[in-house]
Amino acid sequence: MIRSEHSQPVAHAQVANSSSMAKLALTGSAIVLSLAMLLIAGNSSAAGSAVALESPRIDQGNQRSLQRGAQAFVNNCMGCHTANYQRYSRLAQDLGLSEEDVAANLIFTTDEAGEPTKVGALMANNMTTEYGKQSFGVMPPNLALTARSRGVDWIYSFLRAYYVDPTRTGTGVNNLVYPGTAMPHILWEQQGWQTPILGEEENGAVPITGLELTSPGTMTPEEYDDLVADITNFLAYMADPIKQTRHRIGIIVMLFLFGLLAIAYILKKEYWKDVV
Numbered sequence: 055m056i057r058s059e060h061s062q063p064v065a066h067a068q069v070a071n072s073s074s075m076a077k078l079a080l081t082g083s084a085i086v087l088s089l090a091m092l093l094i095a096g097n098s099s100a101a102g103s104a105v106a107l108e109s110p111r112i113d114q115g116n117q118r119s120l121q122r123g124a125q126a127f128v129n130n131c132m133g134c135h136t137a138n139y140q141r142y143s144r145l146a147q148d149l150g151l152s153e154e155d156v157a158a159n160l161i162f163t164t165d166e167a168g169e170p171t172k173v174g175a176l177m178a179n180n181m182t183t184e185y186g187k188q189s190f191g192v193m194p195p196n197l198a199l200t201a202r203s204r205g206v207d208w209i210y211s212f213l214r215a216y217y218v219d220p221t222r223t224g225t226g227v228n229n230l231v232y233p234g235t236a237m238p239h240i241l242w243e244q245q246g247w248q249t250p251i252l253g254e255e256e257n258g259a260v261p262i263t264g265l266e267l268t269s270p271g272t273m274t275p276e277e278y279d280d281l282v283a284d285i286t287n288f289l290a291y292m293a294d295p296i297k298q299t300r301h302r303i304g305i306i307v308m309l310f311l312f313g314l315l316a317i318a319y320i321l322k323k324e325y326w327k328d329v330v
């Protein structure tokens with residue numbers, strides 16, 4: 055902080071001495087630089103994991119995939135996790151479902167009075183922090199924004215990286231992407247159980263070079279990957295629900311501006327036709 059305060063007047067002095075062309079160039083390069091920084095920041099959201107992460111092929115415009123993801127999320131994840139910034143009614147609207155559909159097929163929780171949760175409510179559950187801590191040592195976090203904090207690649211890889219580890223007394227599993235995680239392998243029925251493929255011993259530690267499906271679940275590996283991709287897609291939607299709307303508006307704005315450009319150009323020609 056102190057450094058940047060110091061360096062600013064110096065930069066100013068330089069600008070003041072130079073010609074306006076140089077000023078322009080400086081502003082230009084500052085804009086290019088900040089754009090580049092933005093791009094880099096956008097791409098580095100999947101940091102913080104030792105293993106290579108895989109990218110799911112997901113499409114935010116695919117409502118069927120989002121519907122399947124929502125279904126899997128309420129069925130498998132909401133027992134522990136909330137998505138406490140997301141409303142069911144908004145989800146209905148964005149995923150192309152009626153509120154009756156959502157109430158009948160996606161709401162399995164009750165509110166404080168014991169009534170079925172209303173469609174206008176947030177996607178919460180009734181787990182208390184004490185219960186969460188007691189059961190898992192840590193409260194299962196709200197997943198509404200996890201696709202932003204961890205990145206979609208992280209979530210997709212995490213849900214596929216569970217392996218059997220008898221040394222882990224609580225859950226009996228470990229995870230390559232999130233070692234020592236307190237979350238059990240929730241989707242074991244679908245995926246089955248993976249065991250680690252061990253490499254050569256190095257410095258007293260045996261590295262895990264890969265995972266092998268030793269006890270298949272109800273799904274084939276491809277089907278399981280699709281399921282996890284749908285869940286990831288849904289988490290990505292929740293982390294940025296208006297992304298699709300923003301894209302649509304962006305395109306309309308660009309079309310409008312191009313139209314305006316054409317009109318302005320024709321007008322300019324009309325004005326100047328007798329002058330030059």
Ligand code: HEC
Binds near residue numbers: 190194
């Ligand atoms: C039995 C309870 C339970 C269920 C069910 C469950 N989780 Fe978790 N989950 C946890 C706990 C506990 C943590 C915290 C793990 C930790 O920090 O070590 C966690 C952490 C996570 C994280 C990491 C969040 C972060 O930013 O650190 C993700 C992502 C996640 N869960 C996704 C899911 C998804 C998707 C499902 C449904 C398929 C699911 N979970 C179902 C208990 C659960």
